[in-house]
Structures are given as structure tokens and as C-alpha cells.
Amino acid sequence: MNYTHPEDNEEYQGLKIQRAMDKAPTIRNPYFKGLKKRPEYSIDDYVKGILDGNMAILAQAVTLVESSVEEHYHKAQQVIERCLPYSGKSLRLGITGVPGAGKSTFIENLGMDIVGQGKKLAVLAIDPSSEKSKGSILGDKTRMEQLSVHKNAFIRPSPSAGSLGGVARKTRETIILCEAAGFDVVFVETVGVGQSETAVHSMVDFFLLIQLAGTGDELQGIKRGIMEMADGIVINKADGTNIQKANLAKTHFQNALHLFPMPESGWAPQVLTCSAFHHLNLDKVWQMIIDYAAFTKNNGYFAEKRLSQSKYWMYETIEQQLKHNFYNNPLIEQQLQQIETDLMHNRITPFIAANNLFDIYKKSF
Ligand SMILES: Nc1nc2c(ncn2[C@@H]2O[C@H](COP(=O)(O)OP(=O)(O)OP(=O)(O)O)[C@@H](O)[C@H]2O)c(=O)[nH]1
Numbered sequence: 001m002n003y004t005h006p007e008d009n010e011e012y013q014g015l016k017i018q019r020a021m022d023k024a025p026t027i028r029n030p031y032f033k034g035l036k037k038r039p040e041y042s043i044d045d046y047v048k049g050i051l052d053g054n055m056a057i058l059a060q061a062v063t064l065v066e067s068s069v070e071e072h073y074h075k076a077q078q079v080i081e082r083c084l085p086y087s088g089k090s091l092r093l094g095i096t097g098v099p100g101a102g103k104s105t106f107i108e109n110l111g112m113d114i115v116g117q118g119k120k121l122a123v124l125a126i127d128p129s130s131e132k133s134k135g136s137i138l139g140d141k142t143r144m145e146q147l148s149v150h151k152n153a154f155i156r157p158s159p160s161a162g163s164l165g166g167v168a169r170k171t172r173e174t175i176i177l178c179e180a181a182g183f184d185v186v187f188v189e190t191v192g193v194g195q196s197e198t199a200v201h202s203m204v205d206f207f208l209l210i211q212l213a214g215t216g217d218e219l220q221g222i223k224r225g226i227m228e229m230a231d232g233i234v235i236n237k238a239d240g241t242n243i244q245k246a247n248l249a250k251t252h253f254q255n256a257l258h259l260f261p262m263p264e265s266g267w268a269p270q271v272l273t274c275s276a277f278h279h280l281n282l283d284k285v286w287q288m289i290i291d292y293a294a295f296t297k298n299n300g301y302f303a304e305k306r307l308s309q310s311k312y313w314m315y316e317t318i319e320q321q322l323k324h325n326f327y328n329n330p331l332i333e334q335q336l337q338q339i340e341t342d343l344m345h346n347r348i349t350p351f352i353a354a355n356n357l358f359d360i361y362k363k364s365f
């Protein structure tokens with residue numbers, strides 16, 4: 001249908017409708033100067049800033065890594081690739097423990113010791129629940145009051161968008177950027193609830209489990225798999241009236257660890273007690289980590305483990321991309337619902353349903 005408007009006539013004197021986008025009004029009040037647009041950095045800017053150890057640019061590069069915008073993804077990948085030759089030099093430490101075990105307190109106090117030695121420390125997190133709860137484990141920077149404002153510390157909450165695989169990939173890539181920016185130690189925190197441990201374990205050199213004593217069922221409380229991953233266990237809150245219980249728990253854990261086969265690293269996991277809050281024995285915990293690094297560097301396991309982690313991440317990425325590609329294929333998007341309905345009505349078996357979808361997928365190329 002064709003409308004003619006009187007205002008289309010050049011001689012029309014009344015109010016005119018502003019023509020489409022060529023003169024769209026600005027959304028923001030032009031007199032409001034509060035919000036400055038962030039400078040748009042080039043890949044060179046990012047790489048140079050990171051290699052110079054510029055924290056503000058590092059933080060923005062991490063934001064780029066975490067972005068779900070396709071264009072950002074490609075830019076981030078190029079930044080990472082250019083930083084890769086400068087990465088790998090840090091000591092990567094994974095920290096897990098049930099809520100309330102004292103992870104944040106531990107990281108704050110051990111972290112302050114580490115930066116006190118002139119080292120640079122990055123604290124990252126993997127929290128697959130953060131998207132749902134909107135609060136992530138490192139959201140509570142208040143518990144890291146001193147560390148969060150220290151010039152040699154970089155604290156970053158868990159990326160929140162996407163699947164665990166996606167969140168883990170982003171954290172892993174952030175480690176690379178931090179290392180290129182000259183960080184000597186990287187902590188990756190997670191909550192002791194299961195799958196996220198495997199993800200953290202696959203990106204760190206040393207995996208530390210923080211436990212509590214005194215519940216009596218401490219051994220049952222954690223999954224065997226998590227204990228098997230641990231290179232060290234600390235019983236936290238070993239202070240005041242809790243010391244004896246902590247020592248008892250230490251013996252329990254030591255006995256339990258004896259039942260596990262010797263880990264591939266050749267390092268027998270140690271159990272220590274500490275008080276993160278009262279700053280007791282944290283030096284021993286740190287020494288254990290240093291000893292582990294020296295021991296495994298000496299027997300070759302340190303480098304070997306990093307290589308096998310790279311391999312793990314390659315396959316992990318392939319799987320993620322295949323999945324992404326499959327489910328975002330327009331033909332699959334069209335057919336999936338129908339085939340699922342057929343399945344729900346018992347018109348088709350799951351196996352045939354999957355095969356049919358694969359046929360559709362393969363034919364789409
Ligand atoms: N007595 C004592 N209390 C501690 C110790 N470490 C932590 N706490 C207390 O235990 C509580 C929980 O500590 P957090 O450091 O927040 O524990 P978290 O593991 O980070 O907990 P989530 O972030 O909820 O997973 C806080 O009230 C701490 O003050 C310790 O060594 N001794």
C-alpha cells in the first residue's frame with residue numbers, strides 16, 4: 001500500500017515527521033557528561049597493555065574474553081594467541097572447599113603474604129551456579145578487603161554466562177592473559193560441589209582441598225573423586241577449641257589417603273591443619289605448594305601435566321564447538337522440536353531420533 005503524506009510536499013509548512021535513521025535523536029542527553037565511552041582498543045593496544053602489566057587493560061581484555069558477542073570472541077582469540085608465547089610462567093593453584101570452609105579468608109591472608117613477597121597474584125573463580133544465583137563466589141570482595149585493593153593483586157569473579165564448559169574456557173584463557181601480564185601466582189577458586197572441580201583441576205598445577213573438622217562425617221561429606229584430585233588437603237579453622245578436632249581430622253584424612261593408589265605425579269598428597277583467620281600455619285601450606293612444584297618440576301611431571309591439560313582442552317573445545325554447531329544449525333533448529341515430539345509419543349526410538357537428526361545435519365553441508 002502506498003501512502004502519500006502532505007508533508008512529503010516540499011512546500012508543506014506544518015510539523016514534519018523526522019525521516020528514519022539518518023537523523024535519529026540521540027538516546028543519551030548530550031549535556032550529560034558523566035558517562036565516558038570506553039576507548040575501543042585495537043588488538044595491538046590490548047597485547048601491548050597486557051605485556052606492560054597494565055591492570056586496567058588486562059581487566060578489559062578479560063571482559064572481552066567473557067563477552068558473548070561473536071566479534072569480541074574473535075578479537076579475544078587473537079589477543080590470547082599473541083599473549084600465548086609470554087604465558088605459562090606462573091604457579092597455578094586450584095582451591096576448593098564447601099561453602100563456609102574459609103576459602104575467601106584463606107585466599108585473602110595467604111594472598112597478602114604472597115603479594116608481601118613482591119609477587120603478583122591473580123585470583124579467578126569458576127562458579128557454574130553464578131548465573132542462576134547472580135552472586136558469584138568472588139562477588140564478596142568484602143572478605144578480601146586488603147587483597148582487593150592491593151596493587152599487585154588482580155581479583156576477578158567467575159564469568160557468569162553459559163555452560164560450565166564455557167565458563168571454564170574463559171577462566172583458562174584469563175589465566176593466559178594474567179601470565180602474559182606478569183602474574184607469578186594464579187589462584188582459581190571453586191565451590192566444592194562436583195563438576196566444577198574437574199574443570200579447575202584441568203587448568204592448575206596444584207589442587208588444594210580446604211576442609212573443616214568436627215562434623216564427624218567429614219570423610220563422607222566429600223566425594224571420593226575430589227579427594228583423589230587433591231595434591232594437598234588443609235583442615236581449616238584449627239584454632240581455639242577446635243585444634244584437637246582438627247588434628248583428629250588430619251589423621252582421618254591421612255589414613256583415607258593411604259587407601260588411594262599413588263598419584264601419577266609421584267607426590268603423596270599431604271594433609272595439614274591451618275587457621276586462615278588467625279594466620280596460623282599458612283606458611284606451611286605455601287611451603288607444601290612450593291615443594292610440590294619443585295618435586296614435580298624435577299621429575300618432569302609438571303610439564304607433562306600441562307601438556308596433557310592442553311590436550312584435554314583441545315578435545316573439550318572440539319566437543320563444545322561441535323555441539324554449538326549442531327544445535328545452531330538452522331535445519332536442526334527447525335526439526336528438533338518435531339523429532340522430540342515424535343519421540344515423546346513413542347513414534348520413534350531415541351536412537352533413531354538422534355540418527356535422523358544427524359542425517360539432517362550431515363546433509364546440510
Ligand atoms: N575460627 C575461624 N574462622 C574462620 C577461619 N577461616 C574462616 N573463618 C570464618 O568462617 C566463615 C566463612 O569463611 P569464608 O572465608 O567466607 O568461607 P568460604 O569458603 O569463602 O565460603 P563461601 O564463599 O560461602 O563458599 C567466616 O565467618 C570466617 O570468618 C579460621 O581459620 N578460623
Ligand SMILES: [Mg+2]
Nearest residue numbers: 103104137140
Ligand atoms: Mg568465599
